[in-house]
Amino acid sequence: AALTESGLTLDESVAMVDTWAVSYFHTPGLRVLYVLPRSWTDELLPLTLSFEPTRTVRTLVGRVEVTTNDELDGVEGAFLTAIAAGTNSWETLGMKEVVALGRHAEAKLRALRERTDDADVLSYLDEAIRQLEQQP
Incomplete structure (x- = not known):
């Protein structure tokens, strides 16, 4: 839900989560995933385009590995x-x-x-x- 709330489509959100399947969901351990504010994404990863897009969505996800x-x-x-x-x-x-x-x-x-x-x-x-x- 947080990914779609950040502006990604459902298909984009599913594709993003699928890239994490093995390393995040099929390996032992407890992880906390969170969506960073868009302002952080823009500050950390500046984007300059030579054209004016209709819409730009950028989502950065953080992960914390928790040792229990x-x-x-x-x-x-x-x-x-x-x-x-x-x-x-x-x-x-x-x-x-x-x-x-x-x-x-x-x-x-x-x-x-x-x-x-x-x-x-x-x-x-x-x-x-x-x-x-x-x-x-």
Whole structure:
């Protein structure tokens, strides 16, 4: 509704949302999407045309990735379970959960690092973060 209220047609709105299908709607995580005021769009992305259009509609959508405590609890729980089972390699320790964090894995691991004081978990988090920093 917010996209059509910004001036886009229904077809344009559907097409815009379809471009987000995989990265926003089919990957785990909580996101907040919002339409920015037209004045922000015009200021951030100036547009000069050599002709006078009948109508110009420009819509800029913002996105915020939200990290939930449940999400961090799941990763920390996987680490603790693997540590208790004697897993001694960070590569297998909770990697399913780390991969599920998606492209923001490093930021989420850093958030988990700030809230845990378990030395074993901290050790594995530091190594996981180092490995993620080295990825292209």
